[in-house]
Amino acid sequence: xALTQRSHGSQLRRPTLEDVAxxxxxxxxxxxRVVNGEPRVRPEVVERVREVVSELGYVPNQGAxxxxxxxxxxxxxxxxxxxxxxxxxxxxxxxxxxxxRELARHGAQAxxxxxxxxxxYARVADYLGGGHVDGALLFxxxxxxxxxxxxxxxxxxxxxxxxxxxxxxxxxHGHAYVDGDNRGGARQAVQHLVALGRQRIATxxxxxxxxxxxxxRLAGYHDVLLDAPADLVEKADYTRQGGADAMAVLLxxxxxxxxxxxxxxxMASGALQTLRERGRRVPEDVAVVGFDDIVSIAESTDPPLTxxxxxxxxxxxxxxxxxxxxxxxxxxxxxxxxVVVPTRLVRRGSA
Numbered sequence: 001x002a003l004t005q006r007s008h009g010s011q012l013r014r015p016t017l018e019d020v021a022x023x024x025x026x027x028x029x030x031x032x033r034v035v036n037g038e039p040r041v042r043p044e045v046v047e048r049v050r051e052v053v054s055e056l057g058y059v060p061n062q063g064a065x066x067x068x069x070x071x072x073x074x075x076x077x078x079x080x081x082x083x084x085x086x087x088x089x090x091x092x093x094x095x096x097x098x099x100x101r102e103l104a105r106h107g108a109q110a111x112x113x114x115x116x117x118x119x120x121y122a123r124v125a126d127y128l129g130g131g132h133v134d135g136a137l138l139f140x141x142x143x144x145x146x147x148x149x150x151x152x153x154x155x156x157x158x159x160x161x162x163x164x165x166x167x168x169x170x171x172x173h174g175h176a177y178v179d180g181d182n183r184g185g186a187r188q189a190v191q192h193l194v195a196l197g198r199q200r201i202a203t204x205x206x207x208x209x210x211x212x213x214x215x216x217r218l219a220g221y222h223d224v225l226l227d228a229p230a231d232l233v234e235k236a237d238y239t240r241q242g243g244a245d246a247m248a249v250l251l252x253x254x255x256x257x258x259x260x261x262x263x264x265x266x267m268a269s270g271a272l273q274t275l276r277e278r279g280r281r282v283p284e285d286v287a288v289v290g291f292d293d294i295v296s297i298a299e300s301t302d303p304p305l306t307x308x309x310x311x312x313x314x315x316x317x318x319x320x321x322x323x324x325x326x327x328x329x330x331x332x333x334x335x336x337x338x339v340v341v342p343t344r345l346v347r348r349g350s351a
Contacts, residue, residue: 015056023052035107073108075323076128076136078147080115089238089266090294091312095161098316099137106324108134121146129154135323137161148175159323161315162212163338176337178318180310182213182291185343186220189261189289189308192345194224198259198287201225202232204246204271206263214238217263217291232257236267243267247274258286259351265290265297265307272301272350287351303349310343 017035021028026045033041034049052058077099079086086092096110103110111133113124128136128150138147139161151158160177193201203221206214222228234250236242243262247270250257262268268290272282280286282303290298293309318339 015058017058019056020049020052020058023056024049072132072134074111074133075103075108075320076113076124076133077110078113078115078124078128078136078138080139080147082114082116085239086114090296091238091264091266091292094294094312095139095316095319098313098318099320100316101313102317102320102324106320108324110137121150125150125154128156135159137319137323138164139319151175157323159319159337161319163216164212176322178315178322178339178341180213180312180315180341181343182216183220183223185291185308185310185345186217186261186263187223188343188345189291190221190224192306192347193259193261193287193289193351196259196283196287196351200232200254200257201228201259201261202234202250202254202257203228204243204250204260204262204267205233205235206238206267207235214263221261238264238266240266240270240273243270244274245270247271248278251275251278251280259288260286261289261291263291265292265294265305268305268307268350269297269301272305276302283349283351289345289351293346298346298348301350306348306351307346308343309346310341315341 017028017031021031024031024045026049030041030045031049034046035053077096079092081092100110113127115121115124127133133156135157136151137159138151148158148160148164158175160175161179163177163179164175190201190203203218205218205221208215208218218233221233231253232250234246234253236246243264243266246267247260247262250260251274260271262271268288272288275282275286275288282288288305290305290307291310292312293307294312298305298307318341322337322339
């Protein structure tokens with residue numbers, strides 16, 4: 001139970017910064033740096049101060065803290081997707097879990113903003129520029145999206161989920177981002193199918209004219225299968241139904257296909273459903289490999305899904321970490337503050 005200190009007589013008072021400093025044996029400025037999550041404090045000092053904060057039940061005065069630090073304690077998480085679709089995708093749930101955990105470590109909270117309609121850009125820009133948040137995490141961007149330009153204009157610290165691209169495919173420079181090795185992971189998936197002796201390997205690609213990750217995963221497929229015919233490639237959105245519909249199109253067009261690389265686990269679950277409905281055995285008739293390794297999906301499909309693993313929760317944590325550190329989003333340079341998370345193939349029953 002937290003210790004509540006007393007002042008004169010029996011009147012209760014809230015523990016102060018001075019109380020924490022006195023009990024910890026450090027200066028008030030050191031306590032302030034620890035409470036505000038600032039660097040340059042020895043780990044053993046951070047641990048001691050946090051112990052005392054917990055013992056005393058110290059709660060920072062948020063009003064005074066904002067005046068001193070010019071921080072709101074809030075971070076915008078902006079998604080260029082409709083909210084109803086976002087919450088149906090376990091990928092985003094894992095990403096948000098990592099973001100929330102890291103923000104909580106810094107005493108900050110996430111504010112979710114969605115870009116459902118074109119008019120939402122102006123609404124979100126007004127909110128971001130109104131001093132309501134200390135920074136923004138932006139994801140699900142399309143090539144040529146206006147969000148990077150918006151962030152530059154506002155001068156707001158930002159980190160991107162995925163590599164922000166221009167319409168011509170060039171990387172938008174000067175922004176920190178966290179991405180998975182989408183192209184390398186796709187290569188691993190297709191190389192595995194080739195090693196199994198599969199001859200007619202199709203792919204259900206994401207919306208590669210809209211999603212940066214989808215374009216990279218399709219490029220990884222073509223890295224291995226340079227001469228893959230166009231009729232083995234079908235595009236879909238990152239949904240279960242999209243994967244099911246795309247698989248049906250591929251089977252109608254190429255009934256002889258014997259393997260398929262699907263650009264997300266959620267789409268792969270739909271593809272497996274279609275294969276089952278069409279009487280195709282997996283992996284005997286058609287081998288299937290997904291991407292993401294969302295365990296709630298991959299371990300519950302029939303058969304369990306072979307897929308490319310990327311640590312999605314860690315990607316969310318890294319996004320928040322880059323934003324919250326002193327030099328993160330303000331001085332981001334490609335290859336410096338940006339992080340590409342490695343991928344690896346996880347073999348289960350589908351391939």
